[in-house]
Amino acid sequence: MPVFASVVLVLIVVGALALVASGIWWFTPLASNWNEIDGALLITLGVIGIAFVTLNLFLAYLILRYRAREQERAQFIPDNPKIEKILIGITALGIIILLAPGLFAYSRFISPPRDAMIVEVVGEQWRWTYRYAGPDGKLGRAHPKLISPKNPFGVDIADPAAQDDILSYTELHLPVNRPVLLHIRSKDVIHSFFIPHFRAKMDAVPGMVTHYWFVPTRAGKFQAVCAELCGIGHHRMHSPVIVESLEKFQEWLAKQPTVAATVKP
Amino acid sequence: MSHHDHHQSFWTRYIFSQDHKVIAIQYTVTALFIGLVGLVLSWLMRLQLGFPGEFRFLNPGSYYQILTQHGMIMIVYLLTAILLGGFGNYLIPLMIGARDMAFPFLNMLSYWVYLLSVIVLVAAFFVPGGPTGAGWTLYPPLSALPNAAPGSGWGIKLMLVSLVIFIASATMGGLNYVTTVLQCRTKGMTLMRMPLSVWGIFIGAAMALLAFPALFVGGVMLLLDNLLGTSFFIPAVTLFGQQLPREGGNPLLFQHLFWYFGHPEVYVVILPAMGIASELIATHSRKPIFGYKAMVIAMAAIAVIGFLVWAHHMFVSGMNPYFGFFFAVSTLIIAIPSAVKVYNWLLTLWRGKIQFNTPMLFGIGWISTFIIGGLTGLPLGNVIADVPLHDTYFVVGHFHLVMGVAALMAIFGGIYHWFPKVTGRMFNETLGKLHFWVTFVGAYMIFFPMFLLGILGVPRRYFDFEALQYLPTQTAGLNIVITIAALIVGAAQVVFLVNLIWSAVRGRRAESNPWHATTLEWQTPTTPPPHGNWGAETPTVYRWAYDYSVPGAERDFIPQNVPATPTVPAGTARTV
Numbered sequence: 001m002p003v004f005a006s007v008v009l010v011l012i013v014v015g016a017l018a019l020v021a022s023g024i025w026w027f028t029p030l031a032s033n034w035n036e037i038d039g040a041l042l043i044t045l046g047v048i049g050i051a052f053v054t055l056n057l058f059l060a061y062l063i064l065r066y067r068a069r070e071q072e073r074a075q076f077i078p079d080n081p082k083i084e085k086i087l088i089g090i091t092a093l094g095i096i097i098l099l100a101p102g103l104f105a106y107s108r109f110i111s112p113p114r115d116a117m118i119v120e121v122v123g124e125q126w127r128w129t130y131r132y133a134g135p136d137g138k139l140g141r142a143h144p145k146l147i148s149p150k151n152p153f154g155v156d157i158a159d160p161a162a163q164d165d166i167l168s169y170t171e172l173h174l175p176v177n178r179p180v181l182l183h184i185r186s187k188d189v190i191h192s193f194f195i196p197h198f199r200a201k202m203d204a205v206p207g208m209v210t211h212y213w214f215v216p217t218r219a220g221k222f223q224a225v226c227a228e229l230c231g232i233g234h235h236r237m238h239s240p241v242i243v244e245s246l247e248k249f250q251e252w253l254a255k256q257p258t259v260a261a262t263v264k265p
Numbered sequence: 266m267s268h269h270d271h272h273q274s275f276w277t278r279y280i281f282s283q284d285h286k287v288i289a290i291q292y293t294v295t296a297l298f299i300g301l302v303g304l305v306l307s308w309l310m311r312l313q314l315g316f317p318g319e320f321r322f323l324n325p326g327s328y329y330q331i332l333t334q335h336g337m338i339m340i341v342y343l344l345t346a347i348l349l350g351g352f353g354n355y356l357i358p359l360m361i362g363a364r365d366m367a368f369p370f371l372n373m374l375s376y377w378v379y380l381l382s383v384i385v386l387v388a389a390f391f392v393p394g395g396p397t398g399a400g401w402t403l404y405p406p407l408s409a410l411p412n413a414a415p416g417s418g419w420g421i422k423l424m425l426v427s428l429v430i431f432i433a434s435a436t437m438g439g440l441n442y443v444t445t446v447l448q449c450r451t452k453g454m455t456l457m458r459m460p461l462s463v464w465g466i467f468i469g470a471a472m473a474l475l476a477f478p479a480l481f482v483g484g485v486m487l488l489l490d491n492l493l494g495t496s497f498f499i500p501a502v503t504l505f506g507q508q509l510p511r512e513g514g515n516p517l518l519f520q521h522l523f524w525y526f527g528h529p530e531v532y533v534v535i536l537p538a539m540g541i542a543s544e545l546i547a548t549h550s551r552k553p554i555f556g557y558k559a560m561v562i563a564m565a566a567i568a569v570i571g572f573l574v575w576a577h578h579m580f581v582s583g584m585n586p587y588f589g590f591f592f593a594v595s596t597l598i599i600a601i602p603s604a605v606k607v608y609n610w611l612l613t614l615w616r617g618k619i620q621f622n623t624p625m626l627f628g629i630g631w632i633s634t635f636i637i638g639g640l641t642g643l644p645l646g647n648v649i650a651d652v653p654l655h656d657t658y659f660v661v662g663h664f665h666l667v668m669g670v671a672a673l674m675a676i677f678g679g680i681y682h683w684f685p686k687v688t689g690r691m692f693n694e695t696l697g698k699l700h701f702w703v704t705f706v707g708a709y710m711i712f713f714p715m716f717l718l719g720i721l722g723v724p725r726r727y728f729d730f731e732a733l734q735y736l737p738t739q740t741a742g743l744n745i746v747i748t749i750a751a752l753i754v755g756a757a758q759v760v761f762l763v764n765l766i767w768s769a770v771r772g773r774r775a776e777s778n779p780w781h782a783t784t785l786e787w788q789t790p791t792t793p794p795p796h797g798n799w800g801a802e803t804p805t806v807y808r809w810a811y812d813y814s815v816p817g818a819e820r821d822f823i824p825q826n827v828p829a830t831p832t833v834p835a836g837t838a839r840t841v
């Protein structure tokens with residue numbers, strides 16, 4: 001039994017590493033500026049990976065080496081402050097190694113650049129819709145009480161900044177290599193706007209506007225999904241995210257409806 | 266004795282009993298029963314995920330209802346109830362040398378109120394609309410608006426009522442456990458001589474008393490939002506294009522209340538499990554627990570810091586992003602006392618004489634699953650790393666391993682370990698070992714791949730993954746493997762139940778101290794111990810709980826109630 005037990009533990013470690021090494025399930029190829037997020041996550045996974053392997057192999061060794069044998073008696077070792085201090089030191093060090101780059105990356109994640117293009121994301125059961133600021137670069141005011149079938153975003157058409165806002169009911173288009181700041185809202189329950197290739201997500205909460213920013217670094221077609229349980233359509237709440245050259249983006253944008261043209265009180 | 270008297274005594278002895286041991290068994294049996302329901306629900310979910318569309322009765326609505334009931338049952342009605350109500354009840358009085366709990370009547374009431382909460386919970390399966398499908402976290406507005414989620418009529422109300430009843434029960438129980446530990450210890454049983462099981466249950470129960478009120482408040486407010494149309498948690502919203510007459514509330518307020526309960530709740534479960542695991546590991550490696558004092562301090566530290574980390578569940582909730590710094594740091598600090606515990610279990614095995622019986626195997630399983638489950642909490646606590654991982658399968662893997670599987674390892678190990686005391690009979694070792702190996706290896710097969718799915722970005726709580734465009738083709742195969750493993754692990758639990766029931770009736774008679782353990786529950790004059798536990802006198806305690814393999818002693822264990830004499834040294838002199 002002890003030999004079997006330690007072999008199984010070793011096999012579990014080997015199996016786990018093999019599954020990781022197979023590379024079948026791993027990060028999607030990054031398509032945003034957030035290599036710092038990947039970096040912090042990889043350091044963290046590295047540290048815990050080392051700990052996982054070391055501790056389990058040590059466990060496997062212990063049960064093999066100290067299995068009950070007739071002649072031997074267990075040793076009375078109630079504690080050993082020196083070993084404990086060393087281990088606490090190593091642990092604290094490991095935690096600093098993964099936390100420091102993590103907090104650094106986080107502080108960048110929550111500080112959007114001033115020149116970012118603002119796009120509004122509005123979630124509802126069960127789709128994502130988008131609003132662009134239009135030529136004036138400003139999103140018009142919106143309020144949930146103004147939402148109606150003719151005004152699905154609840155924009156305040158009395159606000160001059162709202163007139164030129166552009167609406168997209170299906171796709172999110174973004175120009176490549178330009179910082180984007182999302183303003184995220186929800187009309188009903190909580191959703192979460194997650195684009196795996198960009199590594200970023202944030203809940204869409206009714207009654208408030210949440211934010212995150214990124215720079216798409218690669219043209220292509222990606223997918224935004226919902227990452228917060230929002231009812232029976234949760235697993236089907238997704239939307240294409242298309243990153244393209246600035247020209248193509250502007251071409252597309254020009255074809256989308258504006259608030260002035262489509263929204264009636 | 267007349268027939269009538271006999272009848273009476275049956276009822277007061279086995280049904281409305283105030284004996285802590287009977288109440289413990291009642292709690293354990295009820296929790297295992299409802300846990301079995303939770304297990305069957307997990308099979309249904311895995312059937313859908315492994316073979317999407319094959320099982321017609323599973324649709325998104327029923328999947329989310331099953332998901333919600335499964336999560337709540339496992340965490341609250343199985344783990345919390347069995348660890349505090351089951352183990353807490355059985356072990357506290359026996360391990361501290363008391364005759365019973367401080368308030369036996371309240372103790373009995375606590376069980377019956379718990380049973381009521383379970384009945385209300387299960388009733389949700391039979392009401393119109395079925396149980397709530399808002400997820401075990403019950404986030405409003407999803408859980409508060411009519412028709413936003415399945416079961417938004419009767420289901421959510423029954424869930425909230427059941428939780429409120431459960432909290433009443435947990436409060437009665439918790440007050441009892443805490444008071445008993447503080448007031449009813451026998452002569453010589455100082456706090457620092459208590460076995461770690463008692464420490465774990467004691468601190469866990471104290472945390473429950475401080476954490477459950479937040480859930481109570483949140484639950485009652487949510488119930489009012491549901492029943493009376495108040496808007497504690499509901500801002501101005503539309504539903505399917507319709508304006509609702511609600512405004513002014515804040516959904517994040519509920520999340521703060523929920524996790525102010527929810528995170529400490531993890532420790533309410535894990536601290537007693539840690540204590541039980543310590544007993545398993547020390548006893549069956551014939552060695553004192555390594556660093557007893559450090560173990561107690563670590564548990565106390567975890568309890569205190571455990572109240573300061575709740576918002577790590579809310580890093581991407583829309584709360585003020587600057588909170589992220591604080592909660593990331595506090596969360597990773599808590600990793601240090603948790604790591605100390607792991608090191609100390611490993612160092613307990615070091616130079617021990619490890620007995621490979623079923624309880625010890627579960628002790629080893631506990632260490633391994635707690636390691637993988639605990640470590641994977643670090644990326645989730647390291648705020649920026651949580652941004653991609655939050656609400657993906659990484660989280661499902663993490664909490665199942667650390668709180669589900671690890672806690673169950675301790676619970677199963679504990680049940681096997683104390684079975685001879687509770688029933689006076691031995692369980693079947695072969696079946697026990699079979700149960701262990703299938704559960705342990707199976708748990709890794711089910712939950713380890715989920716980490717990789719999470720890194721890939723697969724969101725949790727998905728009825729199927731067909732809409733996701735970035736999954737490798739092998740994912741369908743992986744989900745089948747996970748499902749098959751889940752079915753096999755489930756079947757192994759049947760082996761466990763058969764073993765328990767059969768052995769309780771037919772098992773070989775057990776000695777009163779079959780493991781040669783030092784703690785008081787093994788020193789009772791009769792086995793199983795009668796109502797009142799001890800003979801004429803409660804025992805007197807002369808030493809700490811871990812005098813195993815004391816140099817110079819004749820045998821490799823010295824019970825706590827053996828006085829120090831020249832021939833039987835008090836091995837504890839150095840530490841306590």
Ligand code: HEM
Nearest residue numbers: 307310332333336339340400401402668669725726727751
């Ligand atoms: C063999 C045993 C188990 C299996 C196969 C299993 C399987 C599952 C599955 C498939 C899900 C749904 C994942 C999703 O769709 O996001 C789930 C959710 C969950 N499980 Fe388990 N589970 C098991 C045991 C446990 C245990 C012991 C616990 C106790 C902590 C537990 C707690 C939960 C919780 C809290 C959820 C989340 C519910 C929610 O998202 O609202 N499970 N489980």
Ligand SMILES: [Cu+2]
Nearest residue numbers: 226228230234
């Ligand atoms: Cu959703």
Ligand SMILES: [Cu+2]
Nearest residue numbers: 527528531578
């Ligand atoms: Cu937590």
